[in-house]
Amino acid sequence: MxxxxxxxxxxxxxxxxxxxxxxxxxxxxxxxxxxxxxxxxxxxxxxxxxxxxxxxxxxxxxxxxxxxxxxxxxxxxxxxxxxxxxxxxxxxxxxxxxxxxxxxxxxxxxxxxxxxxxxxxxxSPTMLCSREIYNMIENSSFTEIFDFGGGKLNIVGVTLDQSNPLVNQRIMDTKSNPIFEDIRIIAILRDQKTIIPRGSTIIRNMDHVFFVSNKKNTENILEILGQKKVEVKNIMIIGGDDMALTTALRLEGKYRVTLVNKDKERCKWLAENLKNSLVINGDYKNIELLIEEGLEQMDAFLALTESSETNIITSLSAKNHGVYKTIAHVDTREYIHISHSIGVDSLINKKLVAANEISRYLKKGSVDAVSGIYGVDAEFIQYSICKNNRVIKNPLRDLHFPDSAIIAGVIRGEEVLIPDGDFQLALNDKAIVFALPDAKTALEKIFH
The missing domain is CATH 3.40.50.720 (NAD(P)-binding Rossmann-like Domain)
Structure with missing residues (x-):
């Protein structure tokens, strides 16, 4: 059944x-x-x-x-x-x-x-989405961040450009860098295709790369990338519906928020409902107006209007005016696939966020959590090892893992382990697997 x-x-x-x-x-x-x-x-x-x-x-x-x-x-x-x-x-x-x-x-x-x-x-898709945006602002150096085991293990995504020391290196050549002991590259998004890297895979310019690490090494990823951690203080939001309000409410306790909306009456209402945010009435499509209202001093720009196109275009303008982190809400599936190639830092879609949340509830068996990535048909699945079977009797390389899946990390009690081929799973481990759809049946066999 x-x-x-x-x-x-x-x-x-x-x-x-x-x-x-x-x-x-x-x-x-x-x-x-x-x-x-x-x-x-x-x-x-x-x-x-x-x-x-x-x-x-x-x-x-x-x-x-x-x-x-x-x-x-x-x-x-x-x-x-x-x-x-x-x-x-x-x-x-x-x-x-x-x-x-x-x-x-x-x-x-x-x-x-x-x-x-x-x-x-x-x-509530809106509530979940505002939570996700908050998370993205908190971890603004990365395009995506997923945490497992209550934050013990992090998986972060970031786009690499020409200036990055990793570009044109083979994965196996990165091994000599001691930082890579507790950090691993587990997936690369290139031209809308997801690659599960092998030792011989070469990292290319504009690859969107996913790193896995334990909590304390997440900072080291920035060091590898040659990036400084930027503190976000000032945030501009455009829009004025439920989504903009909920997000401003969530952010205004910790950040300085400016909200721009073009409807005068709605602005009054927003100002009454927000405690610490500055509400400005004006046409957010007019970039000059946004500059007058301090766009160039902003660390983050959130485009949450009803129009996906407006959100993408204003985010790109904000990026050109030196804003460090831009997030655009888009409503259509078509746009999500192109986010990394158009230059907006992060695209978000509340329906996808909500659908991901629901599928977590529904995964059967020993699966604890699932996270999807925008524009990627692969997902992270967390399996609990609760039976004494061949999974714990052999090293990973003998388990015949499908090519389209990889164990990203293992949570063992309080410890986070980043496994290699010699690694052996133990009872009660939680294994976080990154898998493309066609790996599902093989994985069911291994973990059941």
């Missing part, structure tokens, strides 16, 4: 979830009111579709919710999601999750009401 998952809403978030979950051969049924959207998804993915309103009993029954291990209500309407989740639970679904907009629902006391009604989890 596999896992049956029903997803209500086949928009970006539903589509992304279906993609991630279909890698794991789960049985997926998608509900949406729009036949065209469903046809598009089923032409790309191996899923069943049901057309109709997810709050209707008849539609939920056709989607077989009574046998669902999980129902994910992720349409763009909060009310539809809540009603769908409530009904699905009553009809027999094991677990239900609803996507919401209203942040007060997520406060502990209020969350309890939803749990009492049978909704297991509420998820």
């Amino acid at each position: 596999g896992m049956n998952i029903v997803i209500a809403g086949a928009g970006d978030m539903g589509y992304h979830l279906a993609t991630q979950l279909s890698y794991d051969n789960k049985d997926i049924i998608l509900i949406d009111t729009d036949r065209e959207v469903l046809d598009y998804v089923s032409s790309k993915l191996d899923v069943l579709t049901v057309q109709g309103d997810a709050t209707s009993f008849e539609v939920l029954q056709r989607a077989n919710v009574e046998n669902a291990s999980m129902v994910l209500a992720v349409t763009t309407s909060e009310k539809t999601n809540i009603v769908t989740a409530l009904l699905a639970k009553q009809l027999g679904a094991k677990r239900v999750m609803a996507r919401v907009r209203n942040h007060s629902y997520l406060e502990a006391d209020n969350l309890a009401y939803f749990n009492n009604l049978g909704i297991d989890n509420l998820i």
